[in-house]
Amino acid sequence: MPTNLPAEARAKLAExxxxxxxxxxxxxxxxxxxxxxxxxxxxxxxRQLRRRLAELRRELEERRQRRSGG
Incomplete structure (x- = not known):
């Protein structure tokens, strides 16, 4: 089934x-x-984008913990 994304959404995905x-x-x-x-x-x-967002947030949290030494 086609997604038929609006132009704004396509632009944000490119960004x-x-x-x-x-x-x-x-x-x-x-x-x-x-x-x-x-x-x-x-x-x-x-679903794929939300999963990727969760992975990015987890990675950011891990970097912050490593940087702070905790």
């Missing part, structure tokens, strides 16, 4: 791909997820 820092990637991915319509055709895409 996410171009982002360099973890914080920037998380921010752009959150914005993209918010712009993707919630319907049957986008279920898999939304």
């Amino acid at each position: 996410y791909s171009a982002a360099r820092t973890l914080e920037e990637k998380i921010e752009k991915l959150e914005e993209a997820i918010g712009l993707i319509p919630d319907h049957k055709g986008t279920e898999k895409l939304r």
